Amino acid sequence: LQPLLNEQSIIFSMCHSVINGRHDYESAIELMASGRVELEQIVTHRFPLEDIQTAFDIAYKKNTGSIKVQIRS
Numbered sequence: 001l002q003p004l005l006n007e008q009s010i011i012f013s014m015c016h017s018v019i020n021g022r023h024d025y026e027s028a029i030e031l032m033a034s035g036r037v038e039l040e041q042i043v044t045h046r047f048p049l050e051d052i053q054t055a056f057d058i059a060y061k062k063n064t065g066s067i068k069v070q071i072r073s
Contacts, residue, residue, distance in 0.1 A: 045069045 017024050031037045044067045047055035052071055059069040 043068045
């Protein structure tokens with residue numbers, strides 16, 4: 001058995017903006033709750049866990065057309 005020598009961490013960025021005193025996540029929640037946005041269309045790419053590197057590559061490259069890249073276990 002090979003010992004596990006590399007410990008990996010995934011650090012997610014977290015940011016939002018405020019326009020006219022209203023947070024953007026408040027607008028997003030309102031749109032989702034109203035049904036005016038088809039949420040399934042936001043996920044443009046789906047990958048199994050074993051293809052995680054490909055998923056990150058697709059999400060990173062801006063010419064792929066990715067909006068939301070989903071990784072499934």
